[in-house]
Amino acid sequence: MKGDANTTYDDAAPAPITVDLQLSVNDQLYPVTVDTRETLLDTLRGRLDLTGAKKGCDHGQCGACTVLVDGRRVVSCLTLTVSVDDRTITTVEGLGSGGALHPLQKAFIDHDALQCGFCTPGQLCSAAGVLAEAAAGWPSLVTPRSPPGAGPEAAGCSHDPAAPPHDPAARALPDGPPEPVRLGEEEIRERMSGNLCRCGAYPGIVAAIAEVAR
Amino acid sequence: MRPFAYHRPSTVAEALEATGTSTDVMYLGGGTNLIDLMRLGVVSPGTLVDVTRAAPATVEETPGGGLRVGAGVRNGDLAAHPLVRRGYPMLAEAVLAGASGQLRNMATVGGNLLQRTRCAYFQDVSKPCNKRSPGTGCPARAGDHRNLAILGHSDSCVATHPSDMAVALAALGAQVHVEGPGGAHVVPMPGLHRLPGDEPDRDTVLAPGELITAVELPPPRPGGRSRFRKARDRASFSFAVVSVAAVLEVDGGVVRDCRIALGAVAHVPWRAEAAETALRGAPATEEEFGRAADAELAAARPLPLNRFKVALARNLLVRVLADLAEAR
Ligand SMILES: Cc1cc2nc3c(=O)[nH]c(=O)nc-3n(C[C@H](O)[C@H](O)[C@H](O)COP(=O)(O)OP(=O)(O)OC[C@H]3O[C@@H](n4cnc5c(N)ncnc54)[C@H](O)[C@@H]3O)c2cc1C
Ligand code: SF4
Ligand code: FES
Ligand code: FES
Numbered sequence: 170m171k172g173d174a175n176t177t178y179d180d181a182a183p184a185p186i187t188v189d190l191q192l193s194v195n196d197q198l199y200p201v202t203v204d205t206r207e208t209l210l211d212t213l214r215g216r217l218d219l220t221g222a223k224k225g226c227d228h229g230q231c232g233a234c235t236v237l238v239d240g241r242r243v244v245s246c247l248t249l250t251v252s253v254d255d256r257t258i259t260t261v262e263g264l265g266s267g268g269a270l271h272p273l274q275k276a277f278i279d280h281d282a283l284q285c286g287f288c289t290p291g292q293l294c295s296a297a298g299v300l301a302e303a304a305a306g307w308p309s310l311v312t313p314r315s316p317p318g319a320g321p322e323a324a325g326c327s328h329d330p331a332a333p334p335h336d337p338a339a340r341a342l343p344d345g346p347p348e349p350v351r352l353g354e355e356e357i358r359e360r361m362s363g364n365l366c367r368c369g370a371y372p373g374i375v376a377a378i379a380e381v382a383r
Numbered sequence: 384m385r386p387f388a389y390h391r392p393s394t395v396a397e398a399l400e401a402t403g404t405s406t407d408v409m410y411l412g413g414g415t416n417l418i419d420l421m422r423l424g425v426v427s428p429g430t431l432v433d434v435t436r437a438a439p440a441t442v443e444e445t446p447g448g449g450l451r452v453g454a455g456v457r458n459g460d461l462a463a464h465p466l467v468r469r470g471y472p473m474l475a476e477a478v479l480a481g482a483s484g485q486l487r488n489m490a491t492v493g494g495n496l497l498q499r500t501r502c503a504y505f506q507d508v509s510k511p512c513n514k515r516s517p518g519t520g521c522p523a524r525a526g527d528h529r530n531l532a533i534l535g536h537s538d539s540c541v542a543t544h545p546s547d548m549a550v551a552l553a554a555l556g557a558q559v560h561v562e563g564p565g566g567a568h569v570v571p572m573p574g575l576h577r578l579p580g581d582e583p584d585r586d587t588v589l590a591p592g593e594l595i596t597a598v599e600l601p602p603p604r605p606g607g608r609s610r611f612r613k614a615r616d617r618a619s620f621s622f623a624v625v626s627v628a629a630v631l632e633v634d635g636g637v638v639r640d641c642r643i644a645l646g647a648v649a650h651v652p653w654r655a656e657a658a659e660t661a662l663r664g665a666p667a668t669e670e671e672f673g674r675a676a677d678a679e680l681a682a683a684r685p686l687p688l689n690r691f692k693v694a695l696a697r698n699l700l701v702r703v704l705a706d707l708a709e710a711r
Pocket of ligand 3: 246
């Protein structure tokens with residue numbers, strides 16, 4: 170067992186409770202013994218030497234620790250390691266394949282979507298999650314109320330005060346899978362709002378994601 | 384953080400058995416609130432029972448034309464579900480207005496309902512707080528209460544409930560299904576949460592060991608239009624300063640029926656019954672909407688730093704109702 174996870178523990182407290190488990194990270198299996206209190210973020214950084222995910226706030230407020238669990242973006246600082254032993258985890262280190270950059274990584278470079286780079290791994294994993302969510306037709310708060318093909322009043326969100334409210338009785342969404350959501354700047358900004366950038370690289374980040382989404 | 388045992392049962396029965404009536408055992412949903420509070424030392428359970436595999440995670444139509452949402456459904460899945468977007472768009476809006484994409488992928492319906500207040504003193508164990516440590520006092524009253532309650536608070540606590548989803552569920556009249564050591568029962572929203580009174584440590588009416596298993600939505604009301612709107616300090620990823628969830632039915636320019644709930648104004652999602660009573664049978668005009676809002680907010684007892692929330696609640700409520708009425 171190498172490294173010291175940096176969750177702080179009270180020395181006077183009763184003995185830690187540890188669990189042996191296998192973590193699947195970036196297509197590799199890691200056998201680890203973890204304290205039940207340990208977060209996925211601390212395990213990745215402290216034990217697996219996967220230091221891409223960053224600890225910005227440790228409270229779910231900044232998104233720097235974002236990773237994908239079963240392909241969905243989550244904050245690893247509020248995820249207990251013991252709770253994901255049966256899941257598939259992808260970190261920024263595993264985003265690309267076969268040594269090649271992920272298209273988002275390439276676009277981030279092309280668009281100068283970073284300055285210090287601290288938030289970047291979280292931005293990239295979050296953006297990968299956004300692309301998947303939009304492709305699956307998930308709405309955001311700024312998605313128009315009536316997505317293409319839907320009934321006049323169905324679905325959608327309240328962002329635009331001028332938009333007509335919808336009718337709960339109008340069950341008019343078409344059957345079948347929802348249409349993918351087109352990711353314009355407003356959609357990207359809303360969907361990425363869980364990722365803060367202290368350097369203010371937002372314009373580049375939005376442009377990079379928009380390019381990959383096209 | 385105190386060491387804890389971790390269990391992950393796969394059925395509700397196992398989860399209940401692992402918990403019993405012990406107050407040292409806590410259920411774990413997505414962990415987005417609980418892990419944070421444990422790290423801050425606000426709560427320190429000896430055992431966590433992870434219910435993300437045990438609590439139902441499906442959305443199903445009920446025979447009566449409503450929906451039954453499993454307590455284990457993630458917030459992101461709930462907002463994207465076609466049946467929710469179709470029949471209860473206001474609920475989808477409320478969920479999407481909360482937290483971030485990452486947090487919504489983690490947060491469960493059960494955990495969202497039972498999240499604790501964001502009062503800064505509650506989260507800071509170096510400060511007194513009647514909710515966290517009964518009898519120690521409430522520093523928020525004389526301190527920072529800008530975002531705390533204007534309605535229904537007590538001398539012992541002025542906290543607000545932070546959930547956006549719960550406000551929509553209160554306006555929809557959802558039923559919360561609960562199972563526990565004493566059997567199963569159903570709690571109609573907004574009755575799940577309680578006003579602080581002399582026991583601000585009790586957020587809800589649930590007994591120790593009780594598990595939320597599902598939330599049942601009544602059938603959509605024919606002719607009813609609905610909307611959730613949230614005023615906050617930044618455009619996204621921020622808790623509500625005031626929110627409004629409303630369902631309005633207008634017929635021939637007259638309000639036939641309505642259901643209204645206000646968020647971030649009280650210890651509970653605040654069902655605006657006085658406003659509803661004032662509106663039923665009244666002309667659907669901005670003037671009447673203002674009168675109804677005033678009827679509701681007559682009971683407001685704002686604190687020095689949150690006086691603005693009374694006007695904000697009034698304006699937001701009038702705006703939402705006017706938008707709903709105009710769309711006819
Ligand atoms: C940075 C940040 C911003 C946020 N912004 C918003 C916002 O704008 N609007 C908003 O509404 N929310 C917001 N939230 C709060 C978020 O919505 C809640 O943390 C989340 O919904 C809690 O769900 P969970 O499953 O993670 O609960 P957990 O953290 O796992 O649990 C919360 C509580 O519920 C109990 N519990 C969990 N499941 C059950 C069950 N089935 N039966 C009985 N008890 C149960 C737990 O024991 C615990 O006490 C924010 C959170 C963060 C961290
Ligand atoms: S308002 Fe309630 S939660 Fe906040 S300090 Fe007072 S007692 Fe505690
Ligand atoms: S470190 Fe996890 S959200 Fe900030
Ligand atoms: S690039 Fe520095 S925080 Fe985003």
